Amino acid sequence: MKHLAALNKYFVKYKWRFLLGLLFTAVSIVFSIFQPIMVRQIFDLLEQNLNTYGLVSDTHLKGAFRGDFTKVLAFYGLTILAFALLSGFFMFLQRQTLIVMSRFIEYDLKNEVYEQYQRLDLNFFKMHRTGDLMSRITEDVSRVRMYVGPAVMYATRTVIMLIIIVYLMLEVNPLLTLYTLLPLPFLAVTIYYVNRIIHRKSERIQAQLSGITTIAQESYSGIRVIKSYVQEDATAEYFDKASNEYRESSISLAKTDALYQPTMQLMIGLSVILTIFIGGLQVMRGNITVGNLAEFVIYVNMLTFPFFSIGWVASMVQRAAASQQRLNEFLEIQPEIKDSPDAQTVVLKGAVRLENVTFTYPHTGITALKNFNLAIQPGQKVAVIGRTGSGKSTLAQLLIRMYDPQEGRVELDGLDIRGMKLQSLREQISYVPQDVFLFSDTIANNIRFARPEADIETVKRAARQASIEKDISTQFREGFETVIGERGVTLSGGQKQRISIARGLLKDPNLLVFDDCLSAVDAKTEKEIIGNLYEYLRHKTAIIITHRIFSLFEFDKIIVLDEGAIVEQGTHEELLSLNGYYATLYARQQSGEEDPVMAS
Numbered sequence: 291m292k293h294l295a296a297l298n299k300y301f302v303k304y305k306w307r308f309l310l311g312l313l314f315t316a317v318s319i320v321f322s323i324f325q326p327i328m329v330r331q332i333f334d335l336l337e338q339n340l341n342t343y344g345l346v347s348d349t350h351l352k353g354a355f356r357g358d359f360t361k362v363l364a365f366y367g368l369t370i371l372a373f374a375l376l377s378g379f380f381m382f383l384q385r386q387t388l389i390v391m392s393r394f395i396e397y398d399l400k401n402e403v404y405e406q407y408q409r410l411d412l413n414f415f416k417m418h419r420t421g422d423l424m425s426r427i428t429e430d431v432s433r434v435r436m437y438v439g440p441a442v443m444y445a446t447r448t449v450i451m452l453i454i455i456v457y458l459m460l461e462v463n464p465l466l467t468l469y470t471l472l473p474l475p476f477l478a479v480t481i482y483y484v485n486r487i488i489h490r491k492s493e494r495i496q497a498q499l500s501g502i503t504t505i506a507q508e509s510y511s512g513i514r515v516i517k518s519y520v521q522e523d524a525t526a527e528y529f530d531k532a533s534n535e536y537r538e539s540s541i542s543l544a545k546t547d548a549l550y551q552p553t554m555q556l557m558i559g560l561s562v563i564l565t566i567f568i569g570g571l572q573v574m575r576g577n578i579t580v581g582n583l584a585e586f587v588i589y590v591n592m593l594t595f596p597f598f599s600i601g602w603v604a605s606m607v608q609r610a611a612a613s614q615q616r617l618n619e620f621l622e623i624q625p626e627i628k629d630s631p632d633a634q635t636v637v638l639k640g641a642v643r644l645e646n647v648t649f650t651y652p653h654t655g656i657t658a659l660k661n662f663n664l665a666i667q668p669g670q671k672v673a674v675i676g677r678t679g680s681g682k683s684t685l686a687q688l689l690i691r692m693y694d695p696q697e698g699r700v701e702l703d704g705l706d707i708r709g710m711k712l713q714s715l716r717e718q719i720s721y722v723p724q725d726v727f728l729f730s731d732t733i734a735n736n737i738r739f740a741r742p743e744a745d746i747e748t749v750k751r752a753a754r755q756a757s758i759e760k761d762i763s764t765q766f767r768e769g770f771e772t773v774i775g776e777r778g779v780t781l782s783g784g785q786k787q788r789i790s791i792a793r794g795l796l797k798d799p800n801l802l803v804f805d806d807c808l809s810a811v812d813a814k815t816e817k818e819i820i821g822n823l824y825e826y827l828r829h830k831t832a833i834i835i836t837h838r839i840f841s842l843f844e845f846d847k848i849i850v851l852d853e854g855a856i857v858e859q860g861t862h863e864e865l866l867s868l869n870g871y872y873a874t875l876y877a878r879q880q881s882g883e884e885d886p887v888m889a890s
């Protein structure tokens with residue numbers, strides 16, 4: 291329960307809505323209480339007057355008596371109706387305040403969780419599964435909403451109702467009150483346990499459903515592989531097995547559900563029978579009136595839902611507490627990569643320096659860079675070449691401070707990047723990653739991702755520089771407004787890479803890092819892009835990570851990485867004359883051979 295205390299700030303934030311909600315609840319209950327009181331009065335009136343009515347023999351007098359009595363009954367009927375309407379109206383207001391408040395809190399909480407996701411560093415995401423991350427923002431938040439909304443609402447209703455009704459009942463007859471209330475706690479306990487069983491079963495069904503969804507999703511996205519390996523039957527069998535398990539669980543839940551209602555009805559029925567039986571005896575003894583008995587029967591009916599909701603609310607609160615505990619733990623995580631208190635905003639010119647940098651990925655223990663040194667002057671173009679897994683991408687990740695090195699320092703313009711504001715640092719570096727990620731949005735919006743205010747001409751210029759403009763305007767009917775992604779057009783690997791390059795170019799900073807982002811582009815287009823880049827990068831610093839040697843591009847420096855350290859460096863000519871790894875790679879590339887070392 292203590293975990294739920296974290297939500298109190300929201301009750302304070304929405305205090306007026308909350309207090310009004312409580313007031314409406316109380317008013318609605320007060321109006322509903324009049325109904326049994328009025329019924330009691332009608333019964334008592336009937337009891338007292340029917341005997342007298344039977345004794346009257348004069349037809350004229352009998353008629354007048356009946357007329358008056360009908361008027362009284364009509365008055366009571368209309369009053370009960372008016373109170374019921376008023377009670378209903380305030381119940382409506384109660385939901386409009388308390389349930390609406392819970393929706394506001396849900397919205398705030400989702401934003402809080404989402405903002406925390408944005409704050410956390412890459413390491414966190416590497417260590418958690420996407421499914422778990424998604425369930426925090428969906429399932430956990432909605433379970434917590436059940437606490438701040440329905441649970442609070444029903445709990446308040448139950449408490450107020452119990453106090454008023456039990457007081458009224460005790461006023462009439464304490465013994466009858468005891469007997470009437472006796473079965474109701476059993477009802478609450480039963481509901482609590484049945485709810486737990488239902489919840490456990492629903493959880494299992496939910497997990498199975500998400501398993502089925504994953505299988506279906508993978509089958510759709512991997513349909514080409516499935517078909518080409520003729521695995522349709524095997525995949526269908528796999529799906530069938532998962533689907534069958536889901537069906538079994540659903541049937542089991544349906545059985546429990548089917549028992550739920552009748553059990554409840556049975557308990558309520560028992561209560562009513564007990565009330566009538568004990569109450570009847572009390573009436574015969576003259577302790578209470580028939581009106582009291584009728585009043586009690588209505589009270590029992592009015593109390594069943596509150597008792598029912600005790601069990602329900604208890605399991606809701608329990609679930610919400612578990613979810614809130616997970617959320618609290620998550621919200622308390624401090625990202626390792628964050629602004630230091632004295633972090634500076636910088637304007638970068640593009641000087642890069644890595645000094646004795648050693649970096650080990652925390653969750654795998656793989657040391658990707660060892661005692662690494664590199665110095666780049668503003669405006670220089672540097673190529674980074676090396677076999678797969680040699681640490682090239684890691685170098686890029688360290689420059690944009692996705693990770694901090696365990697040893698050594700990374701400096702830009704002579705300043706340790708740990709002393710710079712993260713936003714300022716990342717805003718001034720264009721990083722074109724190896725794995726392209728495009729959003730399900732228009733091509734133009736994908737390109738202007740870093741600068742949403744960029745006009746279409748700027749977008750087109752960036753596309754032209756990345757040699758993708760022609761493809762966009764000639765191949766897609768809606769040009770730059772074409773939506774890409776699941777429900778839009780599918781782009782080729784090379785097209786995606788070039789859109790990603792255009793996104794990086796449009797940002798237009800002084801320092802650019804291209805991480806093997808021309809691997810899916812054909813030789814002719816590659817030549818074209820390099821030609822464009824040559825001009826674009828004239829006054830900028832660029833680090834181009836690549837598998838292939840761009841002999842057309844005159845690099846100030848080419849470094850060859852192996853196992854996290856520089857093994858060769860120099861200009862193209864210098865490296866050729868070394869006759870080492872670079873020279874071998876160049877010779878293979880010139881003769882059109884695949885590089886066996888690279889592919890290893």
Ligand SMILES: Nc1ncnc2c1ncn2[C@@H]1O[C@H](COP(=O)(O)OP(=O)(O)OP(=O)(O)O)[C@@H](O)[C@H]1O
Nearest residue numbers: 651654656658676677678679680681682683684685
């Ligand atoms: N996010 C990560 N978490 C853990 N280990 C990683 C991560 N990224 C890379 N590594 C490991 O660090 C080493 C260097 O990887 P890196 O991605 O820097 O190599 P690379 O030279 O860019 O390779 P490629 O050319 O295949 O992209 C590899 O052994 C790799 O397995």
